[in-house]
Amino acid sequence: MSDEIKHECGLAYIRLRKPFSYYQQKHGTVTYGLNKLYLLMEKQHNRGQDGAGIASVKLNCEPGYPYLHRIRSNAPQPIADIFFKIGQEIRELEKYQPDIKQHPGLMKGHLPVLGELLLGHLRYGTQGKNNVEFCHPFIKRDLLPGKNLALAGNFNLVNTDELFDLINMSPGEFQKQSDLAAMMEVLHHFLVREDEQNPNTADISKVLKKATPLFDGGYTIGGLLGNGCSFVMRDAHGIRPAYYYANDEVIVAASERAAIRTTFNVGENEVLELMPGNALIVDDKGNYSIQQILEPKERRACSFERIYFSRGSDEKIYRERIALGHHLSKTVLERINYDLRNTIFSYIPNTAEVAFFGLVKGMEEYLNKIKVERILSWGNDFTPEKLEEMVNRKIRQEKIAIKDVKLRTFITEDSNRNEMVQHVYDITYGTVRKDEDTLVVIDDSIVRGTTLKESIVRMLSRLGPKKIIVVSSAPQIRYPDCYGIDMSKLGDFIAFRAAIALLKERGQEHLLTEVHEKIKELQRTGQLHSENLVKKIYDPFTPEEISRKIAELITPPEVSTQVEVIYQTVADLHESCPTNTGDWYFTGNYPTAGGNKVVNKAFLNYIEGKNVRGY
Template sequence: FQSQSDLAAMMEVLHHFLVKEDENEPGELDIVSVLKKAVPLFDGGFHFGGIVGNGDAFLMRDAHGIRPSYYYVNDDVVVGASERAAIRTAFNLEENEVQELMPGNALIVKADGSVSIEQIVEPKERKACSFERIYFSRGSDEKIYRERIALGYKLSKTILKAVDYDLKNTIFSFIPNTAETAFYGLIKGAEDYLNQIKIERILSWGKDFDEEKLTEMVNRKIRIEKIAIKDVKLRTFITEDSSRNEMVQHVYDVTYGTVKDNIDTLVVIDDSIVRGTTLKESIIRMLSRLKPKRIIVVSSAPQIRYPDCYGIDMSKMGDFVAFRAAVELLKEEGKEGLLNELLEKCKELQRNNQLHTENVVRHLYKPFTPQQVSDKIAQLITAADITVPVDVIYQTIEDLHEACPNNKGDWYFTGNYPTPGGNKVCNKAFMNFIEGKNVRGY
């Protein structure tokens, strides 16, 4: 097994209890008993399955429901997957035919073909990952599609205020490709505002209008352009660090002739801003060539401040532009001593084997408002030679929860980890950053 693989470690544990079970009851393997011994030892989010030598198989989900898990059973097949849409597409099914495997449960398939759902561990507070809904899961799932629409819609009021409601000189666009659905929601919000303005204006005229005046008002539209074009079918989020910076410089191009020089404000929405690398090295630079009056980058996700250890490789604190922004703010205000204070706190917890008991890093953000962090992020993602003003607008935690009501796992944004291991990884990642170690937090 690969020593760096969490799945390999889980397989080792399962293998240990499989061997014990076989020694105690030769030829009478009980996979449920094995899972009940092994799974409580796992800290984190998971959806995994396996098949053992006697033909029994299983599909297992973590107690908090951090990772999604779905299944479908008929007379011929038993199917498990982390996404409902994948099963629906493969087997041409309706939504209600694909079932969710509930947290702490396992789908057991015996060698004789019998199927059952067994509770392996006690379900805990549901903390389904919200980032699945924002970015990772397929947007073809109808619920995820509606939630991404809602994420964009909820940003519309903030953005309208940011552009001073000047829709005549504002162009809306999106960063390909995963932000497109949230973009539709953003446009719907802007259109609702514009339609309300049309109604109010027309009513205020009374009878003082002619066909030309009415036509001009009715035909007012939200200005939409496909500004950014992605040239390669690669997602820089999941690209190796060593090749990322070089690649992002060549990923995007822009559509020329769409912006009025020094008059139009460009509003571009992305699903999330993690490192800020693509924005700084490519997108902002390319957009500035169009000579807009101002660029507003919108994130359908809140500020990503903390690492993940539940199946997504985001464990280096220095990778997060929000964290780097907070560090810069501390330095600017002469408060960098807080970094050493928090480091010593982490070391003390580590000495007492208590590193998992609290998220120390949350204290780093307390001196600043979300807006202060956003303003600093805007500076960090703007290269020194770019003269066009750049602003960044993020989703709020409250609106995220309203848009994705069944996925309240928000540790990326709040640092509220559902398991002790999350706190430990976050604290360790912070220690690595301060000590100059460019390694994972786990």
């Protein structure tokens, strides 16, 4: 994605089912669980670079000994920072007891995070500040083990104020800025009630059944209790992803299937999806069950997971990204007038590479069809040279742009900063025939269009192509997200700005006033959640009209090269990614009422000039 956005967090959960001595004897290390947690987090580090944290619970500790520990970091490389600190602690222990790693009991007693229950988290700061205090897991402590709770998750909630009201709590400044704090307070509220009725044997499923129906949002959450019980749960629509794996040694859960497969070297069918509304619940003895906590609703798993966010090493995601690119090939062929001889294909950024393969595959299928038709039309009238020239025709592919990952701008003034942004990518000179070649570049998605205008289009125009076609493997992003992606301001979206520009051009600005007044009325009656009125802003225009206006908006004034934009259709998105049908950022069809509230509030903020998020 050329426009960087912050998005879903990552979760990693491990429950060791054997004594530490078992892992030392079989796997050669007492830190087997920590090693696997590190791998599980590193294999998901794409999901969060703002911070990381881990929590652990030790089983069967003597009364008075610490059993719940946590380490968090917001360093530039937070995972490495956390595990480097753990390594330092081990090295300190070895100074006094060189062979301490050969004594599992001593290691457990002296290394704080060496617990049988482990919970890791990677954070993108969609809510709250990026101070280390906002990094997950959060902890609620109590003298009684069963009332201690460590909680982390991949989610956003849109009803945090209501949650505090429900438990009659007046939140402090910290709680107001963190939706995890709201979720933690609600869960702990019901946990305490349950523990009071069943001291130290609280039924986690009962707690979850009382608390989670109150949450409006998409979530995968993991929790550790001080008494050795634990859980991982997914929302009723399955918006946020969750997978698990269990054998006689470990129980594991994570946000991505491929991370579990790689870390534990297991097959695809051995890693199972935690279905919507379900919870993986593990008792203090290490027995687990999958329990239905919420009645599953229409599956609306986030499609951006397949387009961009999850790592493409998952074989299903890889095939789906190929399909996304392949579906675009017919439209691209039409736009280049089927002139493959004078068209170069490339991709920006690197995460669009797999969709690029799919696009090129579609071009190759067309070219091969033409080759066969031409050769058959010759009959016997051909020479070896003529046949060789036809057979060897290929799709022209080039690595046009390379991101300079080392480049950082220290300039803050907008005018000078834009000059620096132009050079984030280096271009490959000599690849394009000036005024002859059309240049087609594919991106995962186009959010704000800022990088395209200030860097990529300006940069590509220096190569002198006849035309530049920017292709998005995702449809037009028109509406805010409120379930984990940091896209909450309407004015940031290039598609929304294009619709506004078209309304002004065609003398239809009155529609803005009408929508504004209707939303204000919904606000007065407490019905902001009832309907997405922002859809009316897009109703007068076809997707193609908006795409043409976007092409104008992303073309710098000094660039004379013709620029076109092609977007994926929503129908082709769903055909490519059939299990992840969550498309509210494209269609405005939110899975929960809170989504309508957020989009309407975002429109009010835009009209009233408030540069704040909609939730």
